[in-house]
Amino acid sequence: MPKLAPVDLASPDFKPNAYAIYARLRAEEPVHRTTLPDGRVLWLVTRYDDCVAALKDERLVKDWRSIGVDLFGDDEARMQLDRHMLNTDPPTHTRLRAIVNKAFTPRLVEGLRDRIQGIADDLLDQVQGRGEMDLVADYAFPLPIIVIAELLGVPVADRHRIRAWSDAVIGGVPTRDRIDRAAGMIREFKDYILGMVEERRKAPREDLLSALVHVEEEGAGKLDEKELLSMVFLLLVAGHETTVNLIANGMLALLAHPAEREKLRADPSLMRSAIEELLRYDSPVETATFRFAREDVELGGAVIPKGDVVVVVLGSANRDPALTPSPESLDLAREPNRHIAFGLGVHYCLGAPLARLEGQIAIGTILRRMPNLALKVAPESIQLRPSLLVRGPATLPVSF
Ligand code: HEM
Numbered sequence: 531m532p533k534l535a536p537v538d539l540a541s542p543d544f545k546p547n548a549y550a551i552y553a554r555l556r557a558e559e560p561v562h563r564t565t566l567p568d569g570r571v572l573w574l575v576t577r578y579d580d581c582v583a584a585l586k587d588e589r590l591v592k593d594w595r596s597i598g599v600d601l602f603g604d605d606e607a608r609m610q611l612d613r614h615m616l617n618t619d620p621p622t623h624t625r626l627r628a629i630v631n632k633a634f635t636p637r638l639v640e641g642l643r644d645r646i647q648g649i650a651d652d653l654l655d656q657v658q659g660r661g662e663m664d665l666v667a668d669y670a671f672p673l674p675i676i677v678i679a680e681l682l683g684v685p686v687a688d689r690h691r692i693r694a695w696s697d698a699v700i701g702g703v704p705t706r707d708r709i710d711r712a713a714g715m716i717r718e719f720k721d722y723i724l725g726m727v728e729e730r731r732k733a734p735r736e737d738l739l740s741a742l743v744h745v746e747e748e749g750a751g752k753l754d755e756k757e758l759l760s761m762v763f764l765l766l767v768a769g770h771e772t773t774v775n776l777i778a779n780g781m782l783a784l785l786a787h788p789a790e791r792e793k794l795r796a797d798p799s800l801m802r803s804a805i806e807e808l809l810r811y812d813s814p815v816e817t818a819t820f821r822f823a824r825e826d827v828e829l830g831g832a833v834i835p836k837g838d839v840v841v842v843v844l845g846s847a848n849r850d851p852a853l854t855p856s857p858e859s860l861d862l863a864r865e866p867n868r869h870i871a872f873g874l875g876v877h878y879c880l881g882a883p884l885a886r887l888e889g890q891i892a893i894g895t896i897l898r899r900m901p902n903l904a905l906k907v908a909p910e911s912i913q914l915r916p917s918l919l920v921r922g923p924a925t926l927p928v929s930f
Contacts, residue, residue, distance in 0.1 A: 536564035537574065540703045545914045545921075548816070549858075552576050552846035561830035568705040572839045573832065574817075574846075578870075580830040581847035585874040587829075590821035590840050591619050592877070597824050599837050602709055607717035610724075614760035616768075616819050616877060623876060626761065629745055629753060633681075633738055636883040642677065646888055649676050650895040658899070662906060665896075665926040670777035671770070673892050677884070678769030682762065683737025684726065695719035696767045703918050704820075723762050727755075738765075773885050775814030775922030776805075777892045782912070782923060783811055784893070785905050787860045794862055795897050804862040805889045810848045810869035811860050816921035818842040818873055844870055845921060900930035 537551055538544060544551070555562050560577040575584050584590055594601045596619065602608050615626050632638070653672055657663040675689045684692070698715035702708050727743055734740040742761060746753045753761070784791040794800050821840040826833055834840060848869045849857045872879035879885065896903065905912075906927040915924045 534559050534562065537562060539564065539572070539918055540567050540705070542916075545916065548845065548921075549849060552843060552849065556846060556850055561832035561834070563832070566703060566705050568707060570705070570839060572841050573829075573834050575829065575840060575842045576846040576850075577830060578847040578850035578853045581842045581844065581870060582874060584821070584829060584840060584842045585818065585870070585877075587827065588619075589824045589827050591824050592617050592623070592819070592821060593619050594820075594822050597822055597837060599822055601820075603706075605709070605713050605716070607713065607720040608709075610720050610756055611716065611760050611763040613754075613756045614764040615880070616764060617760075620876060625752070626757060627876075627880065629742070630738075630761065630765070630880065633741075634880050634884060639883040639887055642681075642884070643887060643891070645680070646673070646677055646891045647895070649673055650891050654895065654899050662927065662929045665781055665928050666774065666778050666923060667925065669892070669896065670774045670781075670922075670926070673777065674773035674885075674888055675770035677888060678766060681738050681769075682765060683730075683735055683739040684762075684766065688722075691722070692719075692766060693770075695722070696771055699767060700771055700919050701915065701917050703916075719763065720759060723759050723766075727758060727762070768879075769881060769884075771920055772814050772879075772881075773888050775920055776809060776885060776889045778922045778926050779812040779814060780805070780808035780889065780893050781896065781903075781928075782905075782909075782926060783808055783860055784897075785903070785928075786909060790860050790862050791897070795901065798894060800862055801890050801894055803865060803867065805886055805893070806867045806869065807860065807862050807864045808889070808893075809871035810854075810857075810864075810867055812921065813845040813848050813869070813871045814920060814922060815871065815873075816843065816845040816917075817919055818844055818877075819919065841918075844873065903928055903930045 555574065555576040560580055562574045563571060564574060565571050575581050591597060615623055618626060650673060653669050657668050672689065675692065676686050679686045679689060695715050695718060698712040726739060730740045730743040739762060742758055746755065746758045794804050823834045823836050823838050823840060825836050848871060851857055853868065854864065872882045906929050913924045915922055
């Protein structure tokens, strides 16, 4: 019998109180059944050990169609964009991932260091004379989107349109109603990506987009058009919606913990473990993407019926005392740190080496160049973006 009232994920009170709610769920009902306003059942998995088990469990699949679940109906544009790695299982997933894996290895990503440093410095040059900025709009958002846009070969000037489209996909709680309202934006996003693909078919360049178009043209069942559009869509969205929150949450945590911040400023060799701790302490991706039970699955004392949605709450796992002592405190030197902010198993974040490098450079540069950075508003007044998937402030006004 359930002990707790179902958590209301759509309530404005949920996000600001999420960590307290997760602590209670971990203690009293670690696998918790709730519903979205449209009636869809979700199971929240909140303990570290159960989250690890769920992310590795082959009975929890990503391709809802393969088990007869209807997630988005038959929205034409969305169907052109949803054949990507996060919506597929092996062997399709294995084939898709192999195509891009090589572009994101730690060695190749390391080659981007100077360019990322240049972007961070340019962005701070633009605001330095002003003495204040919105750390999200002026720094945390542009940095990762410029990096992924340049890598793919997408015009950097389009970043605000891309942000609006991407927000239509991942903002809010994914109810049927919101999905229907986002349909127009998703069609625009699809047409935009298709337009660039067609340009590259005519005139290839030296970019990842052209390389992907080339794979599609080679045929041999390696990548069809829908998979190509979906791949570009996923890289664009996952490449910036996440790292923006690592930078913004990370800076917010450092501003709230001046002694830790001072330690890091005085000893930049702490940066590697600091980024891992910031990923754990306020995880940029709060919940993993939907998984679907292929059969009845027993987990953490609950039985999840076939076809139901399972949501692995990474932000809760990373604050579980079973993971590490004093999980509520920020310790930039924490070792070991086996957080699961990048997920686990076959869908483990493809961009983790890039995200880590972006985080280290972005946070290191701002600490160095703006030693007196301070919040311009009371910490309690900072609004989090409404999204089930990601966690981060909508704006972060600071002075320096
Ligand atoms: C701090 C930044 C980031 C965080 C916290 C993060 C987190 C995650 C997580 C948790 C997953 C697994 C989701 C699931 O299993 O449901 C994932 C997958 C993925 N991420 Fe990231 N990510 C970040 C940055 C990036 C970047 C910069 C890229 C750019 C390429 C990227 C690309 C991807 C892709 C393509 C997948 C799907 C992998 C697959 O299904 O095999 N991520 N990420």
